[in-house]
Amino acid sequence: MNAELALIGPILAAMFAAATPLLFAALGELVVEKSGVLNLGVEGMMLVGAVCGFAVTVKTGSAPLGFLAAAGAGALTASLFGALTLGLLANQVATGLALTLFGVGLSSLIGQGFVGIPLQGMPKLNIPGLSDLPVVGQALFGQDVLVYLGVLAVPLVHLFLYRTRAGLVLRAVGENHAAAHALGYKVIRIRFLAVLFGGAMSGLGGAFLSMDYTPMWAENMTAGRGWIALALVVFATWKPHRVMLGAWLFGGVTIAQLHVQGLGFDIPSQLLSMLPYLATVLVLVLISRDVARIRLNAPACLGKLFHPDA
Amino acid sequence: MDSSLPTDPPPPRLELRGITKRFPGCLANDHVDLVLQPGEIHALLGENGAGKSTLVKMIYGVLHPDSGTILWQGRETRVPDPAGARQLGVGMVFQHFSLFDTLTVTENIALGLEKPGPMDALAAKIRSVSERYGLALDPERHVFHLSVGERQRVEIVRCLLQDPKLLIMDEPTSVLTPQEATKLFETLRRLAAEGCTILYISHKLEEIRALCSRATVLRGGRVVGACDPRLETARGLAELMIGSELSSPERPPQGAAGAARLSVRHLSTTSDNPFATNLKDVSFEVRAGEILGIAGVAGNGQAELMAALSGEVLVADPASVVIEGARAGHLGPRARRALGLAFVPEERLGRGTVPELSLSDNALLSGYASETLVTGGMVRFGRARAYAETIIKGFNVVTHGHRAEARSLSGGNLQKFIIGREVLQRPKLLIVGQPTWGVDAGAAAAIHQALIGLARSGAAVLVISQDLDELFVLSDRISVLFHGRLSDSRPTHETSVERIGLLMGGLFATPPDEDGEIARAL
Numbered sequence: 001m002n003a004e005l006a007l008i009g010p011i012l013a014a015m016f017a018a019a020t021p022l023l024f025a026a027l028g029e030l031v032v033e034k035s036g037v038l039n040l041g042v043e044g045m046m047l048v049g050a051v052c053g054f055a056v057t058v059k060t061g062s063a064p065l066g067f068l069a070a071a072g073a074g075a076l077t078a079s080l081f082g083a084l085t086l087g088l089l090a091n092q093v094a095t096g097l098a099l100t101l102f103g104v105g106l107s108s109l110i111g112q113g114f115v116g117i118p119l120q121g122m123p124k125l126n127i128p129g130l131s132d133l134p135v136v137g138q139a140l141f142g143q144d145v146l147v148y149l150g151v152l153a154v155p156l157v158h159l160f161l162y163r164t165r166a167g168l169v170l171r172a173v174g175e176n177h178a179a180a181h182a183l184g185y186k187v188i189r190i191r192f193l194a195v196l197f198g199g200a201m202s203g204l205g206g207a208f209l210s211m212d213y214t215p216m217w218a219e220n221m222t223a224g225r226g227w228i229a230l231a232l233v234v235f236a237t238w239k240p241h242r243v244m245l246g247a248w249l250f251g252g253v254t255i256a257q258l259h260v261q262g263l264g265f266d267i268p269s270q271l272l273s274m275l276p277y278l279a280t281v282l283v284l285v286l287i288s289r290d291v292a293r294i295r296l297n298a299p300a301c302l303g304k305l306f307h308p309d310a
Numbered sequence: 311m312d313s314s315l316p317t318d319p320p321p322p323r324l325e326l327r328g329i330t331k332r333f334p335g336c337l338a339n340d341h342v343d344l345v346l347q348p349g350e351i352h353a354l355l356g357e358n359g360a361g362k363s364t365l366v367k368m369i370y371g372v373l374h375p376d377s378g379t380i381l382w383q384g385r386e387t388r389v390p391d392p393a394g395a396r397q398l399g400v401g402m403v404f405q406h407f408s409l410f411d412t413l414t415v416t417e418n419i420a421l422g423l424e425k426p427g428p429m430d431a432l433a434a435k436i437r438s439v440s441e442r443y444g445l446a447l448d449p450e451r452h453v454f455h456l457s458v459g460e461r462q463r464v465e466i467v468r469c470l471l472q473d474p475k476l477l478i479m480d481e482p483t484s485v486l487t488p489q490e491a492t493k494l495f496e497t498l499r500r501l502a503a504e505g506c507t508i509l510y511i512s513h514k515l516e517e518i519r520a521l522c523s524r525a526t527v528l529r530g531g532r533v534v535g536a537c538d539p540r541l542e543t544a545r546g547l548a549e550l551m552i553g554s555e556l557s558s559p560e561r562p563p564q565g566a567a568g569a570a571r572l573s574v575r576h577l578s579t580t581s582d583n584p585f586a587t588n589l590k591d592v593s594f595e596v597r598a599g600e601i602l603g604i605a606g607v608a609g610n611g612q613a614e615l616m617a618a619l620s621g622e623v624l625v626a627d628p629a630s631v632v633i634e635g636a637r638a639g640h641l642g643p644r645a646r647r648a649l650g651l652a653f654v655p656e657e658r659l660g661r662g663t664v665p666e667l668s669l670s671d672n673a674l675l676s677g678y679a680s681e682t683l684v685t686g687g688m689v690r691f692g693r694a695r696a697y698a699e700t701i702i703k704g705f706n707v708v709t710h711g712h713r714a715e716a717r718s719l720s721g722g723n724l725q726k727f728i729i730g731r732e733v734l735q736r737p738k739l740l741i742v743g744q745p746t747w748g749v750d751a752g753a754a755a756a757i758h759q760a761l762i763g764l765a766r767s768g769a770a771v772l773v774i775s776q777d778l779d780e781l782f783v784l785s786d787r788i789s790v791l792f793h794g795r796l797s798d799s800r801p802t803h804e805t806s807v808e809r810i811g812l813l814m815g816g817l818f819a820t821p822p823d824e825d826g827e828i829a830r831a832l
Contacts, residue, residue: 179408
C-alpha cells in the first residue's frame with residue numbers, strides 16, 4: 001500500500017514534466033491562431049529550438065543562455081513563416097507544412113556534432129517546506145523552473161487575451177481582419193508579432209525536451225509533439241486552461257504507459273507508445289463535440305489571407 | 311441648382327477641393343468638390359461605382375487622394391489613417407458593419423476608441439449615451455446575439471462616444487425595418503441640431519428627401535449636380551443619378567392564380583450553427599402566375615429558408631417542400647432543378663456565380679441541362695458561349711463579352727446576368743433572394759421587369775427581400791419572416807408599408823423562445 005502511494009509522487013512529477021513541452025508549444029500556437037494565423041510549422045520550430053538550446057548550452061555551459069537561444073531560434077524560424085504568409089501572401093497551410101520539413105532538416109544539420117553528448121539536466125527548484133510534503137511534495141513543488149513557467153503561462157496568456165487591450169485587439173484581428181483594418185489597426189504587424197511569440201514558445205518547448213526532459217540531442221526527438229500541440233489548440237476550443245488539461249492528459253498517459261512497459265505486460269511497446277497520442281485525440285474529440293462552442297471560440301479569420309488594399 | 315454659398319465666418323466643417331483618386335484602370339474620383347456645413351444633413355447620391363465609397367474612404371483616411379485638398383474647419387489637413395480621422399472628429403458607420411461577432415458590445419466599442427479606459431466605466435458610458443439618444447443597447451451582450459438594427463446602434467454609439475463633428479453614414483437603412491429607420495432619423499436630426507454634420511449615403515431616395523437638406527450627386531466619379539432634395543421628386547433624383555430617364559416597371563394585371571407550383575408545409579429546421587436562425591413551422595404556397603414576396607430584416611431565417619428551398623440543405627420530411635406536386639425535401643439542388651425550380655441566391659459571388667470563371671462557364675453551371683449545353687458528358691462550348699451572349703444581349707449586361715470573369719462585373723450587371731441566366735431557362739418556379747441589393751436604379755428596374763414578365767408568363771416567383779419598396783413593386787402577396795416564423799400572406803394592395811414594417815418588428819409572432827400559435831395581427 002505504502003509502496004504504491006510512494007509511486008504516485010514520481011508519476012505525477014513525471015507527468016507535469018512530460019506535459020511541459022506541449023504546454024509551451026500549444027499556448028504559443030493558441031495566441032497565433034487567435035490572431036487569425038494558422039502556423040502548422042510547430043513541430044519544425046520545436047526542433048530548431050531544441051537543437052539550438054542544446055548546442056548553446058553545451059558550448060557556453062549556461063542553461064539560461066540556452067533557453068534564450070531556443071526562444072530566439074524559434075522566433076527566427078517563425079519570422080520566415082510570417083514573412084512568407086503575411087508579407088508575400090503565401091498559402092498558410094502549405095508554408096506551415098514546409099516550415100516543419102525545413103525545421104526537421106535544419107535541426108539535423110545543426111545537431112550533427114551534438115549527437116550523443118550528455119548534458120546535465122536542470123537543477124530542481126525545491127520550494128522550502130512545500131517540497132517536503134508527503135506524496136505530492138516533489139511532484140508539485142520540486143520541479144524545474146520551466147515546468148512552473150509553463151503552468152504560469154496559462155493564466156498569463158488568458159489575462160493577456162481577455163483582460164488587456166492588446167489582447168482584445170489581437171482577438172479582433174483574428175475575428176474580422178477587414179473590420180479591424182477599417183478601424184485602423186495594423187493587421188499584418190499584430191499577426192507578425194503573434195507569429196513571433198508562437199515561434200519563441202515552440203522553441204522553448206523544444207528546448208525543454210532536449211535540455212531537461214531527456215537531456216540529449218537526437219534527430220526528430222520531438223516525435224510528433226508539435227502536431228499534438230496543434231491538435232490541442234483546436235480541440236481545446238482555443239481556451240488556455242483546456243490546453244493545459246489536454247497537455248497534462250498527454251503527459252499522464254505517456255508516463256503511465258512507460259510504467260506499464262516497465263511492468264512487463266505482453267503488449268508490443270509500439271502499441272503502448274501510441275497510447276498518449278490516441279488518448280489525447282480521443283478525449284479532446286469527445287470534449288469538442290459541442291459544435292457551437294467551436295464556432296463561438298474559433299477565430300473567424302483563421303488561415304485567411306489578408307491584404308490591406310483589397 | 312443654387313451655387314456654392316459664400317464662405318461666412320464659421321468656415322465649413324469640411325471642404326473638399328478637386329479630390330482625384332485613380333485606381334488601376336479606372337478614375338474613381340475626378341476633381342470632386344464637396345462642402346459640408348456644421349449641423350447639416352448632407353446626402354451623397356450616386357449609382358454603384360459612381361465613386362461615393364472611394365470619396366468617403368478618403369475623408370475617413372482609409373484611402374488617400376492622388377491630388378486635391380481637404381480642408382477641415384477651414385484648415386488644410388491630411389487624414390493619414392482612420393485613427394487620425396477620429397482625432398479630427400470624424401466618425402463613420404460602415405455599410406458592412408465593422409463589428410466582431412464573438413466580442414461583447416463593450417469590447418467592440420472599445421476597439422473603436424483611442425483611449426477606452428477601464429471596461430466597467432466604458433460600459434456605464436455606453437449606457438448613458440445610448441439612453442440619451444434612444445439607442446437601447448446592453449453593453450454585456452455578444453454581438454452575434456444582436457439584431458441588425460442593434461448592431462448598427464453599436465456602430466453609432468461607438469461614433470458618438472468620440473463626440474464627432476462629422477458623422478458619415480454609408481447606406482445605413484438598407485438593413486433596417488421602416489420603424490427602425492424612423493428612429494434612426496430622429497437620432498440623426500437630434501445630432502444635427504446639436505451641431506454635428508452628417509454625410510448620408512443612400513440610394514433610397516424617399517429617405518433622402520425626408521431627411522437631408524442638401525444633396526451632392528456623383529456620376530462616373532464626378533460631381534454632376536447639387537440640389538435641395540426636399541424640392542425634388544424621387545424620380546427626378548434618380549434621373550439625376552443615372553443621367554437618363556428612368557422607366558418604371560410595367561405591371562400587367564394578374565390573371566387568375568394557377569395551380570400551386572411550390573407548397574411548403576410545416577417546414578422546421580435545426581442547425582449546428584449558433585448564428586443560424588431556425589425555421590419554425592413555416593407554411594406557404596406560390597401559385598403559377600403570381601409573385602409572393604417574403605419581407606423581413608436580415609437574420610430572421612432568410613438564409614435558412616433559401617437553403618431549404620434550393621436544396622442546399624436537405625429537410626428531414628420530404629413532404630415539407632413540394633415542387634410541382636413532387637415531394638422534394640430530400641432532393642438535392644440538381645434534382646430540384648430537374649423539377650423546374652430555378653434560384654438566384656443572395657450572394658452573387660460564390661453562390662450565384664464562381665467569381666474566377668468566365669460568364670460562359672457560369673452560364674453553363676446552371677443551364678447545362680435545360681439548355682442542353684452538355685451532351686454525352688462533353689461540354690458544347692459553342693452553345694454555352696452563344697447562351698452567355700444571349701443573356702448579355704437580352705439583359706443589357708455591361709461587360710466586354712462572355713469571356714469576362716464573373717468577379718469583374720459590377721454588382722448590378724452581374725445580378726442582371728444571373729437573373730437572365732435563370733429566367734431564360736423558362737423555369738416553372740423561380741426563387742430569388744435580394745434581387746436588387748446594392749444594385750443601382752436602372753439595373754433594378756430591368757430586373758424587376760424581368761421578374762414580373764416571368765410571372766405573367768405563367769411561372770411562380772418567390773422573392774425574399776429586405777427592401778420593402780421593392781416588394782411592394784413586385785409582389786402580388788406579401789408575408790413576413792420574423793425569428794424563423796412566417797406570417798400569413800396578404801394581398802399587396804390590401805396592406806401598407808407601415809403594417810408590414812410592424813410585422814417585420816415581430817408584432818405577429820410569439821416571443822421567439824416560446825412555442826405557440828402565431829398571432830394573426832394583420
